[in-house]
Amino acid sequence: MLLHLFWIVTWSACGLALVILLGLVIHRIYANRRADARRLERAHYIELLKARAEESAGAADPAGDVLTDLSVEILELVRGDEKHRFAERVTKTGAAERLHERLRHGDVRTRILAAAALANFVDDKTRMALIVALDDPNRHVRLTAALSLADGGRAPPSEDVILKLGLDKLETSLLTVMLLFEIAQADIEDVRSLLLNASTAPAIRAAAAEALAKCDDFASIPVIATLATNADPWASELPRYLGALAEFEHPAGSAAVIHCLDSPVAEVRAAAARAAGRIGIDSALDRLERLLGDPDWWVRFHAANAFLRFGDEGQLRLRLVARRNEEPARETAALTLAEHADAA
Secondary structure, eight states: OOHHHHHHHHHHHHHHHHHHHHHHHHHHHHHHHHHHHHHHHHHHHHHHHHHHHOOOOOTTHHHHHHHHHHHHHHHTTOOOOHHHHHHHHHHHTTTHHHHHHHHHHSSSSHHHHHHHGGGOOOSSHHHHHHHHHHTTTSSSHHHHHHHHHHHHEEEEEEEEHHHHTTTTTTTTTTHHHHHHHHHHHOOHHHHHHHHHHHHHHHHHHHHHHHHHHHOOOOGGGGHHHHHHHHSSOTTTHHHHHHHHHOEEEEEEEGHHHHHHHSSEEESHHHHHHHHHHHHHHHHGGHHHHHHTOOHHHHHHHHHHHHHHTTTTHHHHHHHHHSSSSTTTTTHHHHHHHHHHEEEE
C-alpha cells in the first residue's frame, strides 16, 4: 500500500514538473517572439524618424508603446532646439498623450518613469498632467513630477510644491536641494523668498541656501550669513548654511564663519574651518591654528586642509606647528604636509 502511494506521488510530481516545464518553454517562446516583434517595430520607427516621416498611432495600438519608448530614448540623447523640434513631432504621434495615460493609470514604477519622461515635453497638456501628478498618492511620483516641472521652468511656486510634497515634514535634503535648484533656474526670487520667510521649515531654508549657492546667487549671501550667525549652535541646519557660504567663496560670509569657529559643536567648527579655507579669511588663521589641536579629528582635518588654501603662508604655519611638541596639533600638521607633498 505504501509503495503504491509512493508510486502515485512520484508520478504526480513528475507530471507537475513536466507541466511547469512546458509552461516555461511556452512563456519563453512567447517572450522571445514579443521581443523580436518590438525590435522590428523599433527598427521600423527608426527608419521613419530618419526619413522625417510621421505616423499616427492610436493609444490602444501596441506599436504606440514602442514608438513612445523609442521617442523618449531619443529625446534623452538630443539637446537644444533639435530636442524641442523632435518633441513637437513625436507629440503629434500621440507619444506625450500615452505618457499622460501611464502617469494617470500605471503602477508606481510606470508612473515614476512617465513623470520623468515628461520632462522632455513642454506643451500645456503635459504641464497640467504633471501638476495633477503632484497630488499622486505615492511621494516618489510626486517628487519626480515636481522635478520634471522644475526642469522646464514650469513649476508652481516653491512653497506650494514643498507643501504638496510634504518636504517640510520629511527630510530628503539632497532631492530638495535638486528641486529648489531647478526652480531657481527659472525663478530665483521664488527660492530666495524661502530664506526670508520666518515660517519656512529650517531644513527647507538650509536646502534653499544650498540651492542658491549652486546658482551663484551672491545677493543671498547676507541673508544666509545672518541665518548662520543667529542659528542655535546645535541646530542641524547650521553646518549646511556654512557649507553654502563655503560654496560661494565670497568674503561677505566671513563674519558668520569666524563666529562659528568658536562653536561648542564639533560639526559646526569643522564646517566653519572648511568655509574659512574656501573663502580665504586671513583673520581666521589664528583660530584655525588652535583648531589643529581640537579634540575632534574631523575638525582638525578641516582646519589643516584650510591652511593649504592659504598657499605659502598656510604651509609655513603648518610647518611651524609640526615642529612643536604639542599633540595632536603636531601630528595633524605633519600628516597634512606629508599628504600634500605626496599629492604634489
